[in-house]
Amino acid sequence: MRELKLDVEITLKLTILNALVSYQLTGKGEDHWNYFANYFIGNKPVDLCRDFINYVMNSRYLARYRDSRVRRIQNTCPQIARLSISNYLGDLVSLWRLLSKVTNTRGDEKTIVFAVKMAYYVGRACGLDVSAPMEIPIPVDYRVTVITICSGLMPVMGDLNNVTS
Numbered sequence: 646m647r648e649l650k651l652d653v654e655i656t657l658k659l660t661i662l663n664a665l666v667s668y669q670l671t672g673k674g675e676d677h678w679n680y681f682a683n684y685f686i687g688n689k690p691v692d693l694c695r696d697f698i699n700y701v702m703n704s705r706y707l708a709r710y711r712d713s714r715v716r717r718i719q720n721t722c723p724q725i726a727r728l729s730i731s732n733y734l735g736d737l738v739s740l741w742r743l744l745s746k747v748t749n750t751r752g753d754e755k756t757i758v759f760a761v762k763m764a765y766y767v768g769r770a771c772g773l774d775v776s777a778p779m780e781i782p783i784p785v786d787y788r789v790t791v792i793t794i795c796s797g798l799m800p801v802m803g804d805l806n807n808v809t810s
Contacts, residue, residue, distance in 0.1 A: 653771050655693070659685055659731045660767050662697050662722060664713040664760035665748065670706045677706035694722035721747050734768040737761050738778045753782045 663681050681700070690696040701707050701714050724747045733740035740760045745752035752758075755802050758781055768775035 647699060653767070654729065654731045656771070657689065657734075657764055657767050658725055658799050659695060660763045661725060661744070661760045662718060663732065664763045664769075665744075665756050665761065666701060666707060668756055669709050670761065671708050672706045677704070680706060692717065693726045693748060697722060699773065715746070716725055730764070734764065734773055734775050735763060739774070741778070742779050758782065765790075771781055 656791060659681075663678075667674070681704070684700050684704070688696065688700070698715055698718055701711065702802065707714055711806055728743075730740070733743065741752060741757065744757050748754075748757060751758055760775055761781055762777075765775055
């Protein structure tokens with residue numbers, strides 16, 4: 646049981662760290678996450694922060710803004726590494742607040758919300774009873790917004806006279 650708890654803990658921390666740097670990828674998100682999984686299957690972390698930075702430095706999907714990603718990990722990883730993140734699976738709102746504090750952000754940023762979402766998935770994949778909180782904001786995705794406006798599904802602010810009910 647202790648080993649399972651340890652595996653969940655490490656998996657959660659790695660997944661949250663990866664979610665925090667999963668923006669403007671240089672390839673498909675699915676490929677990025679497969680690379681992440683395979684990387685850590687082959688490279689069991691000994692020093693979480695150092696090993697995660699090595700992953701960031703080696704991932705072709707994280708090549709853009711690599712220095713910013715490494716800085717974010719250097720600033721957040723030590724705090725995440727020393728916590729029992731799995732204790733937050735019963736209250737993902739608390740995890741969301743914790744990640745906002747650790748990253749010094751408001752919390753509605755896509756990577757913060759995404760990190761909580763990924764923690765939820767890890768908990769579910771590990772067979773834990775985890776529920777998705779409704780209090781966490783849904784981030785506005787730029788590409789989805791542009792497509793929505795261009796398709797006419799949502800009026801542009803200056804075009805409110807053309808709204809039909």
